[in-house]
Amino acid sequence: MKKPVIAVDGYSSTGKSSISKLIAKELGLIHMDTGALYRAVTFYAIQNCLNDRNEIDLAKLLKNLDQIHLDFRSENGELVLYLNNENITDKIRTSDISENVSFVAKQPEIRDFLLHIQRSRAQQGGIIMDGRDIGTVVLPDADYKFFLTASADERTKRRFLEMQSLGLTTDEKSVKENLIKRDKIDSERTVAPLKKADDAILIDNTNLNKNETLALILSYITNI
Ligand code: DC
Numbered sequence: 001m002k003k004p005v006i007a008v009d010g011y012s013s014t015g016k017s018s019i020s021k022l023i024a025k026e027l028g029l030i031h032m033d034t035g036a037l038y039r040a041v042t043f044y045a046i047q048n049c050l051n052d053r054n055e056i057d058l059a060k061l062l063k064n065l066d067q068i069h070l071d072f073r074s075e076n077g078e079l080v081l082y083l084n085n086e087n088i089t090d091k092i093r094t095s096d097i098s099e100n101v102s103f104v105a106k107q108p109e110i111r112d113f114l115l116h117i118q119r120s121r122a123q124q125g126g127i128i129m130d131g132r133d134i135g136t137v138v139l140p141d142a143d144y145k146f147f148l149t150a151s152a153d154e155r156t157k158r159r160f161l162e163m164q165s166l167g168l169t170t171d172e173k174s175v176k177e178n179l180i181k182r183d184k185i186d187s188e189r190t191v192a193p194l195k196k197a198d199d200a201i202l203i204d205n206t207n208l209n210k211n212e213t214l215a216l217i218l219s220y221i222t223n224i
Helices: 016-027 035-048 058-063 095-105 108-122 134-138 152-165 172-188 210-220
Strands: 005-010 030-033 070-075 078-083 127-131 144-149 201-204
Touching: 005 016, 005 134, 016 030, 016 127, 016 210, 030 078, 030 108, 035 058, 035 070, 035 078, 035 095, 035 108, 058 108, 070 108, 095 108, 095 172, 108 127, 108 134, 127 134, 134 144, 144 210, 152 172, 201 210
Parallel strands: 005 127, 005 144, 030 127, 144 201
Antiparallel strands: 070 078
């Protein structure tokens, strides 16, 4: 039987990526974290395209898009993102990137640039992709669509713990402000906003841990 294509969207820090990774393992699928693509472009912009006020120079970034080579490589059963041949996995979770990524992600040219990378992988099937517009724009014909949400306080706690575990210094107040600001920009942008697809299943995991969320999602996936 053909392996399914699964779209997982939702708010920041609802556990989309970590749960998608577990689902991939459980069902023998490939997992693609599409937020990493937007973070990678932001990482490039911060390194190469700042103006004299230390802000991202959008015109320069757009002019430099052909200098950005992104590819996902399969390593130990996982897709690892490389930017210009550098494994940037551990460098794209910083506050600096989180502060700037929604600005980068709302640019139509950037979204267009990243769309084909996402779609071309999905054509082979057997993939679970997580992001903000997977069920609505990237893979509107996905076999299963889920939309994750949780309270802002719970999401703050999760992001704060994640950053602590990565050794990144921050405080809960700034984490919460960043989550709320990002969700607002991501939901209100004109192109491919963060939105539940009409046919997506809504999962509120405020009171569910990772394994409980996993079990709930798996209970909807039937024809495997
Ligand atoms: O999932 P994440 O927090 O790593 O995503 C970082 C940002 O990238 C998020 O604030 C919005 C953007 N993004 C997007 O616009 N579309 C996607 N499919 C994935 C992420």
